[in-house]
Amino acid sequence: MVTKIYANAIAKYNEGKLLDAEKIRRLLDAEFSDAVKMLCDYGYGGGTVDAKSYDIDAFISSETAALIDYVFSSSPNVYLSRVLTNRFLYGNAKAYYKARVSGKPLSVAVYYMDDGEIRGGIERGEYAALPKFMGEALEELDAEFVDSKPDPKRIDVRLTNAMYADSLFCAKKSRSKSLREFVSGEIDLTNIISALRARLLNVSEIALEKLLISGGELELDDIAEIYRSDSPLALIADTRYGFITEEIEKLDLPLLEARADDFLSQIWQPHAEDMLSLSPFVSYFIAQLNEYKTVKTVLTCIKNNARGEIASRLRAFGRI
Numbered sequence: 001m002v003t004k005i006y007a008n009a010i011a012k013y014n015e016g017k018l019l020d021a022e023k024i025r026r027l028l029d030a031e032f033s034d035a036v037k038m039l040c041d042y043g044y045g046g047g048t049v050d051a052k053s054y055d056i057d058a059f060i061s062s063e064t065a066a067l068i069d070y071v072f073s074s075s076p077n078v079y080l081s082r083v084l085t086n087r088f089l090y091g092n093a094k095a096y097y098k099a100r101v102s103g104k105p106l107s108v109a110v111y112y113m114d115d116g117e118i119r120g121g122i123e124r125g126e127y128a129a130l131p132k133f134m135g136e137a138l139e140e141l142d143a144e145f146v147d148s149k150p151d152p153k154r155i156d157v158r159l160t161n162a163m164y165a166d167s168l169f170c171a172k173k174s175r176s177k178s179l180r181e182f183v184s185g186e187i188d189l190t191n192i193i194s195a196l197r198a199r200l201l202n203v204s205e206i207a208l209e210k211l212l213i214s215g216g217e218l219e220l221d222d223i224a225e226i227y228r229s230d231s232p233l234a235l236i237a238d239t240r241y242g243f244i245t246e247e248i249e250k251l252d253l254p255l256l257e258a259r260a261d262d263f264l265s266q267i268w269q270p271h272a273e274d275m276l277s278l279s280p281f282v283s284y285f286i287a288q289l290n291e292y293k294t295v296k297t298v299l300t301c302i303k304n305n306a307r308g309e310i311a312s313r314l315r316a317f318g319r320i
Contacts, residue, residue: 007076008275011284014070017043018291027295028310032303039295056303057109060296064088065112067288072114079174080278082131083167083183084285089115090163093134094155096122097141101150133169137162161213168215176278182267187216189244189260192236195227196253261290 019027019042027035039045045059068085075081088111096119099106117129125142127135137158144154164187171180191212198208208227212220218239226232233245243266244259265286271279301310 001078002074002076004076004277004281005275007074008277008280010074011281015280015284015287018287019295024294024298027298027302028307030302032299035299035302044295056296056299060292061109061111063292064289067285067292068111068113071285074281076281077174077176077278079170080176080179080282082170083174083179084282085113086163086167086170088113089118089131090134090159090166093118093122093130093138094159097138097159098150098152098155099123100125101141101145101155131166133162133166134159157211164213164215174278178267178271179278179282182264182282184216185241185264185267187213188218188239189241189263191216191218191220191223192226192241192244193253193257193260195223196232196251196256198227199232200251200253261286261293265290 023038023042027038030038044063068088071081071084075084092110092113092115095106095108095110100123118131118134121127121129122138127138130138141150141155141158145151164183167183168180168187171183174180194211195208197203198205198211205224205227209220209224212223214220222235222239226235229235233248233251236242237245241260241263243263244256248255265283268279268283268286271277272283273280298310301307
């Protein structure tokens, strides 16, 4: 691990290279091939991306892999590294486990990261070297699937819960109040979005309960009330997450998801200039990850002639 001052100084430097509002505007106004060329000029893909063979998903995954490597090499706190990268590590674990229990090759792309020991353990069904919460989840899944066909949805839910349990543990070990608030906030907002999506899709409350994650500040009964209510936005407005519903009269899930990301970013803003805190490092990580999401959204919508879908999906820095 490096010192906080050094890690934050590098983060501040990298933050200065993020795409600003003017560059985002240029992407929004460009045709697809021109937008790709602009991104090459901005440093994406090493400046060698060809619009004719451009794979948006693969490209963003490659950029994300570089960010993951940056976190492990430059983070000032080992527990912070785990919280920031758990989403990718557990996402890979889901893919490895599904491949093993189905007997089929990997069906989805995984993030490139130093997880060879974890992959090998999952493929062999030997979990001793895995993170504690991941290993316990996989042992439970193995037991469940002895007499039943492996259920991909169940695998996703169980490992997602394990991921957040792992992140909560790491946040507490980090001794950072902001990191604990960040993880609990992510759990609450994930549960809120799940409840709202379940309403839109007419998913039963019983099915929703299987998706909910423990460990947030909101009680799971409160999430169920949001699901049942005829005025779910009003109930959310009365929580600490009321920000995501401001000036919204009807349910707009993409906008709420974008605002949820904004809320998590704002947790770090009060100490964003404190070089002895974790805030500058995390603020850069979140901003860079949100830039990748924004670039992917913009390019996908342009390529599919759906520019009208862009606005509500943009994260805070990308809004014009």
